[in-house]
Amino acid sequence: MKVALIQMCMQEDSTKNLIHAKDLIRKAAAQRAEIVCLPELFHTLYFPQEESSDAKKYAVTLDSEMLEELRKFSEQLKIILIIPFYEQNGTQQFNTAAVFDTGLLLGVYRKMHIPHDPLFYEKNYFTASEDGFITINTRLGKIGVLICFDQWYPEAARILALQGAEVIFYPTAIGWGLEEDILDEAQDAWEIVQRGHAIANNVFVCTVNRIGKEKEMLFWGRSFVSDPFGKILQRAGTRYEEIIIQDLDLSEVHRLRNSWGFLQNRRPEHYHRLTSTKENHKTDDAL
Numbered sequence: 001m002k003v004a005l006i007q008m009c010m011q012e013d014s015t016k017n018l019i020h021a022k023d024l025i026r027k028a029a030a031q032r033a034e035i036v037c038l039p040e041l042f043h044t045l046y047f048p049q050e051e052s053s054d055a056k057k058y059a060v061t062l063d064s065e066m067l068e069e070l071r072k073f074s075e076q077l078k079i080i081l082i083i084p085f086y087e088q089n090g091t092q093q094f095n096t097a098a099v100f101d102t103g104l105l106l107g108v109y110r111k112m113h114i115p116h117d118p119l120f121y122e123k124n125y126f127t128a129s130e131d132g133f134i135t136i137n138t139r140l141g142k143i144g145v146l147i148c149f150d151q152w153y154p155e156a157a158r159i160l161a162l163q164g165a166e167v168i169f170y171p172t173a174i175g176w177g178l179e180e181d182i183l184d185e186a187q188d189a190w191e192i193v194q195r196g197h198a199i200a201n202n203v204f205v206c207t208v209n210r211i212g213k214e215k216e217m218l219f220w221g222r223s224f225v226s227d228p229f230g231k232i233l234q235r236a237g238t239r240y241e242e243i244i245i246q247d248l249d250l251s252e253v254h255r256l257r258n259s260w261g262f263l264q265n266r267r268p269e270h271y272h273r274l275t276s277t278k279e280n281h282k283t284d285d286a287l
Helices: 014-030 065-077 148-152 154-162 183-201 251-260
Strands: 002-007 035-037 080-089 092-101 104-110 135-137 142-145 167-172 175-177 204-209 211-214 217-220 224-226 232-235 242-247
Touching: 002 014, 014 035, 014 065, 014 242, 035 167, 065 080, 065 092, 080 167, 092 142, 104 135, 148 167, 148 183, 154 167, 154 183, 167 183, 183 204, 183 224, 224 242, 232 242
Parallel strands: 002 035, 002 204, 035 080, 142 167, 167 204
Antiparallel strands: 002 242, 080 092, 092 104, 135 142, 175 217, 204 224, 211 217, 224 232
16 A cells, blocks of 8 residues: 655635645655545645634535545546545534545545644534544555544544554644744654554554644644554655655554454453543542
């Protein structure tokens, strides 16, 4: 499986973002990429950095002209295309990723974990999905897609691995306020936790971020591919647009899963607290 991660800048004009994304996708396909992933909300600026804004104008439906154009593009280039976008679904808006394979819609994932912090006011814009986590059978292997804040939750990656995912894609819009001074620590934590998911589940992790300054935020790039034992195969830089092209040997997933047995040796009968809905979970409850 040859994957391509499109680390790109966005601008105010959604049409220009689409044109630019198509150009980068075409370049990736010219390098024989078979699965191409765009960053989170690729067609807009990261509007949730503001507590309120007129963002609904950016939301599109699954049958929108934009998605249809990219569906045809995946068919034309004969690639699998992961498209993260702002979805209008009835009266609700979701942070969504659609997966097309040579023009066929294989699956739709809607973001499950929604942050609400300074500069990440996503609860003001997105409904948290109740659809659950899905794996997608492609002609090249079984993949899972999670979106940005999902990265911090080991449960999400574990569920996808238990459902057979060999590769997890994380389209992302992560950065830091221009006035903050802990950028290095934040970048390291963000990468390390995802490499931990790769190790704990013996799965390839492919993370693609946006890049550049948008109003009060600096998006730090550093898109990367980790192998199933946490080794970084490629990492983009922090300043420029890049296309990461990486071959993945999926036999490595099954070799490591068989040798380390992380999934086989689970004790789910003792994990009931993970699914408890009690609101009074506290660290000292377990002492």
